[in-house]
Amino acid sequence: MPVNLKLPVAAELRPIAGVDIGVAEAGIRKASRRDILVLRLAEGASVAGVFTANRFCAAPVTVCREHLAAGEGIRAIVVNTGNANAGTGATGLANARATCEAVAARLGIGARQVLPFSTGVIMEQLPMDRLIPGVVAAASAGPATWLDAAQAIMTTDTQPKAASRMVELGGHPVTLTGISKGAGMIRPNMATMLGFIATDAKVSQHVLDAMVRRAADASFNAITVDGDTSTNDSFVVAASGRAAGPPVTGLHTPEGRALSQAITSLAIELAQAIVRDGEGATKFITISVEGGRDEAECRKAAYAIGHSPLVKTAFFASDPNLGRILCAVGYGGIDDLDQSRIDMYLDDVLVVQAGGRHPGYREEDGQRVMKRSEICVRVLLGRGTAKATIWTCDLSHDYVSINADYRS
Amino acid sequence: MPVNLKLPVAAELRPIAGVDIGVAEAGIRKASRRDILVLRLAEGASVAGVFTANRFCAAPVTVCREHLAAGEGIRAIVVNTGNANAGTGATGLANARATCEAVAARLGIGARQVLPFSTGVIMEQLPMDRLIPGVVAAASAGPATWLDAAQAIMTTDTQPKAASRMVELGGHPVTLTGISKGAGMIRPNMATMLGFIATDAKVSQHVLDAMVRRAADASFNAITVDGDTSTNDSFVVAASGRAAGPPVTGLHTPEGRALSQAITSLAIELAQAIVRDGEGATKFITISVEGGRDEAECRKAAYAIGHSPLVKTAFFASDPNLGRILCAVGYGGIDDLDQSRIDMYLDDVLVVQAGGRHPGYREEDGQRVMKRSEICVRVLLGRGTAKATIWTCDLSHDYVSINADYRS
Numbered sequence: 001m002p003v004n005l006k007l008p009v010a011a012e013l014r015p016i017a018g019v020d021i022g023v024a025e026a027g028i029r030k031a032s033r034r035d036i037l038v039l040r041l042a043e044g045a046s047v048a049g050v051f052t053a054n055r056f057c058a059a060p061v062t063v064c065r066e067h068l069a070a071g072e073g074i075r076a077i078v079v080n081t082g083n084a085n086a087g088t089g090a091t092g093l094a095n096a097r098a099t100c101e102a103v104a105a106r107l108g109i110g111a112r113q114v115l116p117f118s119t120g121v122i123m124e125q126l127p128m129d130r131l132i133p134g135v136v137a138a139a140s141a142g143p144a145t146w147l148d149a150a151q152a153i154m155t156t157d158t159q160p161k162a163a164s165r166m167v168e169l170g171g172h173p174v175t176l177t178g179i180s181k182g183a184g185m186i187r188p189n190m191a192t193m194l195g196f197i198a199t200d201a202k203v204s205q206h207v208l209d210a211m212v213r214r215a216a217d218a219s220f221n222a223i224t225v226d227g228d229t230s231t232n233d234s235f236v237v238a239a240s241g242r243a244a245g246p247p248v249t250g251l252h253t254p255e256g257r258a259l260s261q262a263i264t265s266l267a268i269e270l271a272q273a274i275v276r277d278g279e280g281a282t283k284f285i286t287i288s289v290e291g292g293r294d295e296a297e298c299r300k301a302a303y304a305i306g307h308s309p310l311v312k313t314a315f316f317a318s319d320p321n322l323g324r325i326l327c328a329v330g331y332g333g334i335d336d337l338d339q340s341r342i343d344m345y346l347d348d349v350l351v352v353q354a355g356g357r358h359p360g361y362r363e364e365d366g367q368r369v370m371k372r373s374e375i376c377v378r379v380l381l382g383r384g385t386a387k388a389t390i391w392t393c394d395l396s397h398d399y400v401s402i403n404a405d406y407r408s
Numbered sequence: 409m410p411v412n413l414k415l416p417v418a419a420e421l422r423p424i425a426g427v428d429i430g431v432a433e434a435g436i437r438k439a440s441r442r443d444i445l446v447l448r449l450a451e452g453a454s455v456a457g458v459f460t461a462n463r464f465c466a467a468p469v470t471v472c473r474e475h476l477a478a479g480e481g482i483r484a485i486v487v488n489t490g491n492a493n494a495g496t497g498a499t500g501l502a503n504a505r506a507t508c509e510a511v512a513a514r515l516g517i518g519a520r521q522v523l524p525f526s527t528g529v530i531m532e533q534l535p536m537d538r539l540i541p542g543v544v545a546a547a548s549a550g551p552a553t554w555l556d557a558a559q560a561i562m563t564t565d566t567q568p569k570a571a572s573r574m575v576e577l578g579g580h581p582v583t584l585t586g587i588s589k590g591a592g593m594i595r596p597n598m599a600t601m602l603g604f605i606a607t608d609a610k611v612s613q614h615v616l617d618a619m620v621r622r623a624a625d626a627s628f629n630a631i632t633v634d635g636d637t638s639t640n641d642s643f644v645v646a647a648s649g650r651a652a653g654p655p656v657t658g659l660h661t662p663e664g665r666a667l668s669q670a671i672t673s674l675a676i677e678l679a680q681a682i683v684r685d686g687e688g689a690t691k692f693i694t695i696s697v698e699g700g701r702d703e704a705e706c707r708k709a710a711y712a713i714g715h716s717p718l719v720k721t722a723f724f725a726s727d728p729n730l731g732r733i734l735c736a737v738g739y740g741g742i743d744d745l746d747q748s749r750i751d752m753y754l755d756d757v758l759v760v761q762a763g764g765r766h767p768g769y770r771e772e773d774g775q776r777v778m779k780r781s782e783i784c785v786r787v788l789l790g791r792g793t794a795k796a797t798i799w800t801c802d803l804s805h806d807y808v809s810i811n812a813d814y815r816s
Contacts, residue, residue, distance in 0.1 A: 055745035056738025056763075087734040089748070089764020122731020123765050185718055185735065226717040228732075229739035309634040309717070309803070310593055310811055317812030323530020324636075326495040327593065330464025331637035337463035340497070355464075356497020357531050395717070400805050403718055404725030 001158070003284040003373050003393065005276035008162040013146035014175045016198040018042035018240025022141035023152040026134025028127060029082030029120060036131075037152040038103060038138040039077040039198065045240045046205050047074035047115070048212040052188070052233035058086035059096040060116040061232060067100070067112045075113040077236065078103050078135050079153050079194065080126070081181075086231035087123035095126045102132045106139040117194055119155055119181065119232055150179040153194055156402055157183045161273040167262040169255040172245030174201045176262055180270035184279040184403060186225035187307070188216075188233045188271075195220055195235040195270050201259055202247035203239045210251050211260045212237050219267035222299075222390045225278035226399070227307040237263060275391045280398030283315045286376040289329075290387040297334050298381070298388035304332030305377060312395030315375065320366030322351050329379055341382030347375060409566070411692040411781050411801065413684035416570040421554035422583045424606040426450035426648025430549035431560040434542025436535060437490030437528060444539075445560040446511060446546040447485040447606065453648045454613050455482035455523070456620040460596070460641035466494035467504040468524040469640060475508070475520045483521040485644065486511045486543050487561050487602065488534070489589075494639035495531035503534045510540045514547040525602055527563055527589065527640055558587040561602055564810055565591045569681040575670040577663040580653030582609045584670055588678035592687040592811060594633035595715070596624075596641045596679075603628055603643040603678050609667055610655035611647045618659050619668045620645050627675035630798045633686035634807070635715040645671060683799045688806030691723045694784040697737075698795040705742050706789070706796035712740030713785060720803030723783065728774030730759050737787055749790030755783060 020040040028035050041047065049068060051061045067074065078099060085092045100114035118126070150160035165176045178197035203211070216235050241247070250256045276284050287305050292298035305311055308328040314321040325344065330337070344352035347369045351361050369375060428448040436443045449455065457476060459469045475482065486507060493500045508522035526534070558568035573584040586605035611619070624643050649655070658664045684692050695713050700706035713719055716736040722729040733752065738745070752760035755777045759769050777783060 054735065054738040055742060056734050056747045056750075084731070087731045087747075087760065087764060089762060091764065121729070122735060123760070124731075125765075185732075187739075228716050228718050228735060231731075231735050231738060308636050309807070310636050313808050313811035316808065319812065321529070323492070323495045323532075323639075324593075326464050327462065327530060327636060327639050330462035330639060331595075334463060339464045342464075352495065352531070354497060356495060356499065357533075395808060397805050397808050399717070400721050400724065400803060400808060403721035404727065 002277040003281050005159065005273055007159055008147055008150065010145045010147040012164065013162050014164040014177050016175055016177055016240060017200045017242035018045060019198045019238065020142050021144040021149050022138040023144045023148050024134045024138035024141055026130045028080055028130060034152045035081045036134040036138040037079040037149050038135065040107065041075050041238050042240045042242060045074065045238055046203055046208045047236060047238045048208040049234060049236035050212055050216045052230060054229050054231050056087060056231050058084050058118060058232040059088055059092035060085055060118045061234060062093060063096045063100065064115045064234065067115055070112040072110055072112050074115055075109045076103050076107055077115045079117040080131060081153050081155055082120040083118060083124055083126050084120045084122045084232050085118040085126050088125055091125055095128055098128065099131065099135055103135050103139050106136050115236065117234055119153065119194060122231060146177050146179060153179065153181045155181060156279055157181050157277055159277060161270055163266055163269045165262045165266045167258050169201065169248065169258055170245050172243055174199060174243045176266050178266045178270050180274055182274045183277050184225060185228040185230040186223065186274060186278065187227045187229045188220040188223065195267065197237045197263060197266055199239050200243040201239045202241040202243060203259060204247055204249050207248055207251055207256060208237060208239055211263050214260060215264040215267040218264050219271035223271045223275045224303060224306045224390060224392045225275060272391055275393050278393035279402045280396040281393035282396055283394040284374045285315060285392050286389060287392065288376065288387065288389045289379045289381065291381040291384060292386040293384035295386045295388050298386050301329050301332040301334060301379065302388050302390045304328040306390055306392035309395055315394035316396045318370040320363060320370045322346065322366060325377060326352060343380040345378040410685040411689050413567065413681055415567055416555055416558065418553045418555040420572065421570050422572040422585050424583055424585055424648060425608045425650035426453060427606045427646065428550050429552040429554065429557050430546040431552045431556050432542045432546035432549055434538045436488055436538060442560045443489045444542040444546040445487040445557050446543065448515065449483050449646050450648045450650060453482065453646055454611055454616045455644060455646045456616040457642060457644035458620055458624045460638060462637050462639050464495065464639050466492050466526060466640040467496055467500035468493055468526045469642060470501060471504045471508065472523045472642065475523055478520040480518055480520050482523055483517045484511050484515055485523045487525040488539060489561050489563055490528040491526060491532055491534050492528045492530045492640050493526040493534050496533055499533055503536055506536065507539065507543055511543050511547050514544050523644065525642055527561065527602060530639060554585050554587060561587065561589040563589060564687055565589050565685055567685060569678055571674055571677045573670045573674045575666050577609065577656065577666055578653050580651055582607060582651045584674050586674045586678050588682055590682040591685050592633055593636040593638040594631060594682060594686065595635045595637045596628040596631065603675065605645045605671060605674055607647050608651040609647045610649040610651060611667060612655055612657050615656055615659055615664060616645060616647055619671050622668060623672040623675040626672050627679035631679045631683050632711060632714045632798060632800045633683060680799055683801050686801035687810045688804040689801035690804055691802040692782045693723060693800050694797060695800065696784065696795065696797045697787045697789065699789040699792060700794040701792035703794045703796050706794055709737050709740040709742060709787065710796050710798045712736040714798055714800035717803055723802035724804045726778040728771060728778045730754065730774060733785060734760060751788040753786040
């Protein structure tokens with residue numbers, strides 16, 4: 001059961017002018033489910049993306065980087081679920097390229113104008129005999145809705161993830177709609193597998209690049225389910241330029257700030273949706289580490305808490321065994337940390353003061369907070385003014401079940 | 409159920425001349441169990457220890473460091489289970505000192521000649537009204553066996569951990585007996601909570617210091633259950649000097665090498681026992697990363713594999729979902745890793761060659777290995793000659809149950 005995650009409603013997801021959606025069934029892993037998505041982008045669209053820092057990156061990630069660098073203008077995005085095309089060597093790379101070629105041939109564009117994405121099981125080759133007819137069908141199909149698109153990229157997700165935003169830029173309305181997927185192998189390091197946002201905004205390439213990096217850092221790069229940085233993480237924003245008004249040419253103009261804020265806010269909602277639907281999640285946990293010397297050390301401490309299986313099982317049990325949080329802060333990589341300066345809150349309850357249990361802390365107050373489905377842990381390091389926030393979920397029996405059974 | 413871990417037999421654990429054992433019931437957390445251990449050391453014993461790198465180290469760890477640095481000669485070791493005295497601030501520190509004073513008063517030694525250790529729940533104060541009578545009783549009690557000692561320090565351990573070694577130094581027999589405890593919050597970084605080795609060897613202080621560091625690196629510092637570096641990790645070797653023959657005064661003499669080897673080998677057995685009895689463990693996994701540029705990068709990659717919840721749940725399920733291992737290597741922190749040079753074996757089965765699935769690899773061969781209770785993962789990085797080996801266990805439903813219920 002996802003944690004406080006609303007099922008998206010097709011009618012509330014706004015179409016984006018200049019972006020057409022096609023889905024198809026290729027039977028890659030399961031029969032009778034739509035497992036291929038093709039987004040067709042109008043000529044002149046700006047596309048920017050960030051990709052996994054995993055050195056064992058998947059073949060499609062390598063091809064995406066090449067095709068974005070080629071600068072020929074991206075006209076299509078093709079996604080398959082059921083198979084990640086990672087750990088597949090030279091054959092995997094050839095298969096990713098062949099996928100782009102098939103889509104390109106169908107749409108009458110160049111193969112380097114197609115970005116390929118894959119998600120699913122690692123270290124198996126794509127079933128090209130089924131995949132190619134599938135991507136050709138999806139390239140021709142449509143128009144489908146953004147809800148169809150979100151459904152076509154799910155793996156262990158229990159529900160599709162999608163949301164829309166409207167923003168006015170210089171008096172002209174601009175629309176953004178995004179989708180994401182992911183539930184396990186989630187500790188994005190650049191972005192997560194997979195987040196897509198489309199907008200009809202007109203925006204120049206270098207500005208969109210900067211907006212994507214900024215949005216990724218504040219959203220997908222701030223979530224973790226299990227600490228496993230995926231081979232396929234990708235976050236892409238496509239701007240079709242079909243909205244009225246002049247193009248956005250700077251990050252710091254009023255329009256640039258408004259568009260960047262809308263992209264970031266949508267990315268945060270999509271990233272949090274991944275955590276809310278994290279494998280086996282029963283709690284949504286916000287971890288905020290404040291009072292650090294720099295953001296990097298706050299993030300390190302926050303991730304140490306967010307990755308600790310002991311902390312995560314305590315949340316699952318609603319057990320205020322809060323020493324486990326201190327323990328994680330202690331090994332979180334801040335070498336000169338002074339434990340006697342640390343305070344910790346659980347929601348509004350002061351648990352730790354000056355490195356020890358606060359005299360006024362009562363177990364029943366901790367217990368009361370731990371029973372909530374959304375909990376905020378706030379750690380104050382007492383050594384500076386920097387802060388960082390990440391989002392994670394608990395570790396439950398269902399996480400073990402899901403990952404012990406994933407392939408069967 | 410621990411994985412292939414023999415229950416120690418009292419008669420096979422050799423007494424150490426110059427080391428007397430006393431245990432007692434203090435009712436710290438549970439009634440009717442012996443939860444206090446005091447080791448009394450003969451005058452002139454050499455004692456060396458390494459302690460957790462967790463910045464939120466427990467009060468007794470701070471006191472141990474002070475007392476070892478004082479150099480007044482350690483004459484007693486006192487351990488309680490049921491409460492870790494960590495995250496307890498100034499009161500916790502005062503309680504650790506008061507514990508040493510009580511033991512010292514009973515034995516007629518100085519308080520700085522006592523090393524205190526605690527294990528159990530974090531962020532609760534020690535119940536001093538029960539602890540003090542308990543440590544006084546244990547300081548007077550005895551003689552108990554090493555099996556009693558091992559039992560008195562258990563927490564979530566399902567069985568006591570103890571072993572002995574005999575070694576000849578210059579024709580004279582020397583005996584070593586060690587005990588350890590720990591099952592969760594195990595990713596030692598200096599040593600684990602708790603390992604003790606006693607020997608009757610005569611050995612000078614600086615040589616023993618070096619031997620302890622060497623043994624810790626090869627044993628306790630090479631295991632992980634859940635990646636949580638404890639607040640209380642401690643590994644201590646006490647050498648009573650009661651054996652016949654001249655003292656060991658160098659690491660590189662034949663006697664120095666023999667003693668160091670015996671300490672290391674015993675420490676490895678005790679460390680592996682912790683993994684075999686890891687919380688919820690059903691598999692004992694050896695992870696060997698070879699062909700790295702230096703040992704540090706091999707260890708990083710090995711720990712990335714050993715900490716991945718996805719890898720660990722695949723082992724639990726006996727599912728050869730081996731792409732998860734590649735994925736962990738990829739995010740393991742080697743920034744310039746070339747995936748196309750990587751090979752991987754599961755026991756004797758070649759799974760990955762040149763970064764992709766080996767053409768001869770058959771799922772049923774992987775399946776056959778995954779069903780074993782002891783499995784070796786060998787990753788060849790293809791970029792150097794360094795290597796590192798660590799030991800870990802799988803992640804099962806029982807891990808979640810144990811840690812969701814630990815305090816209740």
